[in-house]
Amino acid sequence: MNSNVSQPALIVSTYSRRMLVKTTDGKIHNAKIKGKILKPVCGDVVEIVSERNEPEKIIHKIHSRKNELTRYNQNRKKESIAANLSMLAITAGNPPKPDWFIVDRYIGAAELMDIKICIIINKEDLNWINQETKIIINSYKEIGYPVIACSAKKKINLNLINLQLKNNVTIFVGQSGVGKSTIINNISCNSEQSTQKISNTTSMGQHTTVNSNMIDLPDGGSVIDSPGVREFIPSIDSEKEVASSFIEIQKHGMHCKYNDCLHIRENNCEVKSALKGKLINERRYESYKRLINEVKQSNKLKY
Numbered sequence: 001m002n003s004n005v006s007q008p009a010l011i012v013s014t015y016s017r018r019m020l021v022k023t024t025d026g027k028i029h030n031a032k033i034k035g036k037i038l039k040p041v042c043g044d045v046v047e048i049v050s051e052r053n054e055p056e057k058i059i060h061k062i063h064s065r066k067n068e069l070t071r072y073n074q075n076r077k078k079e080s081i082a083a084n085l086s087m088l089a090i091t092a093g094n095p096p097k098p099d100w101f102i103v104d105r106y107i108g109a110a111e112l113m114d115i116k117i118c119i120i121i122n123k124e125d126l127n128w129i130n131q132e133t134k135i136i137i138n139s140y141k142e143i144g145y146p147v148i149a150c151s152a153k154k155k156i157n158l159n160l161i162n163l164q165l166k167n168n169v170t171i172f173v174g175q176s177g178v179g180k181s182t183i184i185n186n187i188s189c190n191s192e193q194s195t196q197k198i199s200n201t202t203s204m205g206q207h208t209t210v211n212s213n214m215i216d217l218p219d220g221g222s223v224i225d226s227p228g229v230r231e232f233i234p235s236i237d238s239e240k241e242v243a244s245s246f247i248e249i250q251k252h253g254m255h256c257k258y259n260d261c262l263h264i265r266e267n268n269c270e271v272k273s274a275l276k277g278k279l280i281n282e283r284r285y286e287s288y289k290r291l292i293n294e295v296k297q298s299n300k301l302k303y
């Protein structure tokens, strides 16, 4: 490559400000970011240049994003986790004990981004899927979300996951330890990309993922492995956003008496009627109320 010519590349791995990028010829390069303002994430298309005698490429521009998954960091600033996605694979497993509120939040984030959702219930081999869990799984199916129960360890139903992921750009999210990396390692081809990860010396635990990596799938499409720390929950900002992130509540809410009905204390609320008629799942409605309250509280702190 002529040293000063800019060319597009895809961000395939990030660890702090160190990056791996893939150029259109399929080659992977180390890259660093020019200046302090740009914050590229996995899935970003960027512009890179080479500098004379420098092995690393320089990232100097990020192309506009189709969408991005965001969260609040410790300083309550919104930051991007990944960009240009078409699917969120929300993973649960036991251990750790599933937190369905986190699952609902992720579903909400995907709905707000208008991307596909796949719910993955892993570690089936440990026989943790009891009656209560089955009812929760069914409630997601009833809303229309695909749910796949699988075992990454015993390689059960991984073909069903592959079918969902085909030709999509998917990020795996969920609590730490649910098996996101194990699933991804079992469904992705052992490409140069998946083996060439940025090495990290500050690893927090045995296998815990600390960086984001994008890996190609054998049948087309790619997956992003992300760290699953508990605080890695997506950002949802306003009560209106909460309402649109629970699609079954939004659907019934369209017929409420008041346009700005939040379906909590209002009269003539169709969501409340649907709840009584068991057309809306009680647990999901509780998640909805909890998220409304959280958003209210955090907005109070902002002002």
Ligand SMILES: Nc1nc2c(ncn2[C@@H]2O[C@H](COP(=O)(O)OP(=O)(O)OP(=O)(O)O)[C@@H](O)[C@H]2O)c(=O)[nH]1
Pocket (backbone or CB within 6 Å): 122, 123, 124, 125, 126, 150, 151, 152, 153, 154, 174, 175, 176, 177, 178, 179, 180, 181, 182, 183, 207, 208, 209, 210, 226, 227, 228, 229
């Ligand atoms: N029994 C059983 N164990 C599994 C299964 N999938 C993953 N595990 C184990 O669960 C542990 C955590 O798996 P990881 O794939 O590292 O989990 P993760 O979601 O990537 O975790 P973070 O990177 O910390 O977010 C490992 O010890 C895996 O071997 C499964 O299907 N069954």
Ligand SMILES: [Mg+2]
Pocket (backbone or CB within 6 Å): 180, 181, 182, 207, 208, 209, 225, 226, 227, 228
């Ligand atoms: Mg991991």
Ligand SMILES: [Zn+2]
Pocket (backbone or CB within 6 Å): 253, 256, 257, 261, 262, 263, 264, 266, 268, 269, 270, 271, 272
């Ligand atoms: Zn209402």
